[in-house]
Amino acid sequence: MKELALKYGCNPNQKPSRIYMTEGELPIEVLSGRPGYINFLDALNSWQLVKELKEATGLPAAASFKHVSPAGAAVGLPLSDTLKKIYFVDDIKVPLTPIANAYARARGADRMSSYGDFIALSDTCDEATALLIKREVSDGVIAPGYTAEALEILRAKRNGTYNVIQIDPNYVPAPIETKQVFGITFEQGRNEIKLNDPALFENIPTQNKTFTEEARRDLMIALITLKYTQSNSVCYVKDGQAIGIGAGQQSRIHCTRLAGNKADIWWLRQHPKVMNLPFVEKIRRADRDNTIDIYISEDYMDVLADGEWQKFFTEKPEPLTMEEKKAWIAQNTNVALGSDAFFPFGDNIERAHKSGVQYVAQAGGSVRDDHVIETCDKYGIAMAFTGVRLFHH
Numbered sequence: 001m002k003e004l005a006l007k008y009g010c011n012p013n014q015k016p017s018r019i020y021m022t023e024g025e026l027p028i029e030v031l032s033g034r035p036g037y038i039n040f041l042d043a044l045n046s047w048q049l050v051k052e053l054k055e056a057t058g059l060p061a062a063a064s065f066k067h068v069s070p071a072g073a074a075v076g077l078p079l080s081d082t083l084k085k086i087y088f089v090d091d092i093k094v095p096l097t098p099i100a101n102a103y104a105r106a107r108g109a110d111r112m113s114s115y116g117d118f119i120a121l122s123d124t125c126d127e128a129t130a131l132l133i134k135r136e137v138s139d140g141v142i143a144p145g146y147t148a149e150a151l152e153i154l155r156a157k158r159n160g161t162y163n164v165i166q167i168d169p170n171y172v173p174a175p176i177e178t179k180q181v182f183g184i185t186f187e188q189g190r191n192e193i194k195l196n197d198p199a200l201f202e203n204i205p206t207q208n209k210t211f212t213e214e215a216r217r218d219l220m221i222a223l224i225t226l227k228y229t230q231s232n233s234v235c236y237v238k239d240g241q242a243i244g245i246g247a248g249q250q251s252r253i254h255c256t257r258l259a260g261n262k263a264d265i266w267w268l269r270q271h272p273k274v275m276n277l278p279f280v281e282k283i284r285r286a287d288r289d290n291t292i293d294i295y296i297s298e299d300y301m302d303v304l305a306d307g308e309w310q311k312f313f314t315e316k317p318e319p320l321t322m323e324e325k326k327a328w329i330a331q332n333t334n335v336a337l338g339s340d341a342f343f344p345f346g347d348n349i350e351r352a353h354k355s356g357v358q359y360v361a362q363a364g365g366s367v368r369d370d371h372v373i374e375t376c377d378k379y380g381i382a383m384a385f386t387g388v389r390l391f392h393h
Helices: 035-056 081-086 098-107 128-134 148-160 213-227 253-266 285-296 322-329 347-354 369-379
Strands: 003-006 015-021 028-034 063-066 071-076 116-119 137-144 162-165 176-181 184-189 232-238 241-247 337-340 357-363 382-385
Touching: 015 035, 035 063, 035 071, 035 116, 035 137, 035 162, 035 213, 063 098, 071 098, 071 213, 098 116, 098 128, 098 241, 128 148, 148 162, 148 184, 162 241, 213 232, 213 241, 213 337, 213 357, 232 253, 241 253, 253 285, 253 322, 253 337, 253 347, 337 347, 347 357, 347 369, 369 382
Parallel strands: 116 137, 137 162, 337 357, 357 382
Antiparallel strands: 003 015, 028 162, 063 071, 063 116, 071 241, 176 184, 232 241, 232 337
16 A cells, blocks of 8 residues: 545645655555544654664553654553552553553653553554553554454444554665655655664763663663654653653743653652542543642642532542642652753753752753753762754654
């Protein structure tokens, strides 16, 4: 198949629409549903991300994509009981496989942003992973293969309209890529830089020059995630998964704040008060996620006011105070931070430090590098200048 007609483009008024190959056949097969233009943008970008994560770490990888940027990305490390609970996968009856763990982490990092996501899996989708996907609001999934059990589960999702795409894992695109804007064709070499090169972490201008093996892995995950995130972008990673991604911001400090706030929310969801919220039975997953998000925020009274809390809880919870939040966030440590370009000022490091960042990888090359280095030294943070910019548009 050389081309596939689509219902419409980014918006319903943008017709006709298709994907096609100028040479050879499409490396994808639609096994279920009818993916649209944006679905394919998410699918093909997210597939590249998970394929590269697998190549770099040797671990199965998954991504949760929304509007051509990842909401979450992770490798398949085992889940603690706490993570199983906050990702709401502690009730799955079958054992969680490495690829299922990767998806649980990718989806669970920022559940609000992942609502209605497109999923990418580096490995064959198995029954455990399909069962996790089945219960979430999602637009589709792309993977190199599906077991018979997984395909049966996914084909039944959304009354048979759920988008299931299989991609040829051996497909290699042409080294030159093109796109059109306003009738004008742009051409560039594909971004083929490998981010698992140890040389990326050799230029360490900070006093602390120690990167643990886990820190190097997490920084690689951050950089690979940023390679497929709309710029400007910043990514916080801990224990093999992105915990906060700031994408598409014009100011880098806004990226750092946005991603840091998401990382804080991820950590706050593990606070005992949050984990023990007394939800009413059969609350919808989306309502529960939104309630948790509001409970953690400054607008907590929106779900705790009389007449409101009864909609969500069996009894009125105590608020999570600002003092409790600050004390809990201060316990988060060993977070890695990647940036798709240099940090122009030390304010980014100040903000990152508040969310437990102890390792940084960024391009370097700012006229204020000295200020950034000085701020890292103030907190004992180890920082590498990679010399690599990872803009993505």
